[in-house]
Amino acid sequence: MHHAGFAHLHIHTQYSLLDGANRIDDLIAKAVEYGMPALAITDHGNMFGAIEFYQKAQKAGIKPIIGCECYIAPGARTEKTGGAHDSAYHLILLARNNDGYKNLMRLVSIGYTEGFYYKPRIDKEALRQYSGGLAGLSACLKGEVPHKLLVGDKDGAREAALEYREILGPENFYLEIQDNGLEEQKKVNQFLSDLSEELNIPLVATSDCHYFKKSDSK
Numbered sequence: 001m002h003h004a005g006f007a008h009l010h011i012h013t014q015y016s017l018l019d020g021a022n023r024i025d026d027l028i029a030k031a032v033e034y035g036m037p038a039l040a041i042t043d044h045g046n047m048f049g050a051i052e053f054y055q056k057a058q059k060a061g062i063k064p065i066i067g068c069e070c071y072i073a074p075g076a077r078t079e080k081t082g083g084a085h086d087s088a089y090h091l092i093l094l095a096r097n098n099d100g101y102k103n104l105m106r107l108v109s110i111g112y113t114e115g116f117y118y119k120p121r122i123d124k125e126a127l128r129q130y131s132g133g134l135a136g137l138s139a140c141l142k143g144e145v146p147h148k149l150l151v152g153d154k155d156g157a158r159e160a161a162l163e164y165r166e167i168l169g170p171e172n173f174y175l176e177i178q179d180n181g182l183e184e185q186k187k188v189n190q191f192l193s194d195l196s197e198e199l200n201i202p203l204v205a206t207s208d209c210h211y212f213k214k215s216d217s218k
Helices: 024-033 050-059 097-115 124-129 144-150 156-167 183-199
Strands: 038-044 062-073 089-095 132-139 171-178 203-206
Touching: 024 038, 024 050, 038 050, 038 089, 050 062, 062 097, 089 097, 089 144, 097 124, 097 132, 124 156, 132 156, 144 156, 144 183, 156 171, 156 183, 171 183, 183 203
Parallel strands: 038 062, 132 171, 171 203
Antiparallel strands: 062 089, 089 132
């Protein structure tokens, strides 16, 4: 199977604690086998695997994209109210260059030192401050844009998408569609596709990979 031209931009490794099962060596070997040009690492709220991933990908001739699936507080990161489920949206951030890598490290650190509530959270204010060199994807059903579409708040979803585009810059925000067999996802994909046309925000397809082979699912 040759996947030249496709690169996974949403991947959880074993460093997505209690959530990801992918081992970095396996991922890179598979990317080489499939002829993939690049690969991203986007663990939940941390960058523990970044150095190992970067070094091993480079050695294998795969372009490493350092990222993180960040937790975004619905309000200010210092507001710590509500339960675990309402305390954060997800957002994929990818470093486009060295500046972006430094900003990503700053944001992840802020998540732990200032915004921690169930999870290491940042907020839009922090993102605004450290947005240089970063690209964003709207994430899974727990992302702000997809979540609002799912609950029928199309205006809220539109506002959120425009705000992320404004913070990250017009070229650097993407609406993320996934094909994971979930009914809600199919519904949201259609909404995201419409929103993409309406707002002229490009779509990107990801797999939100948490495990390696189909047989690993359980």
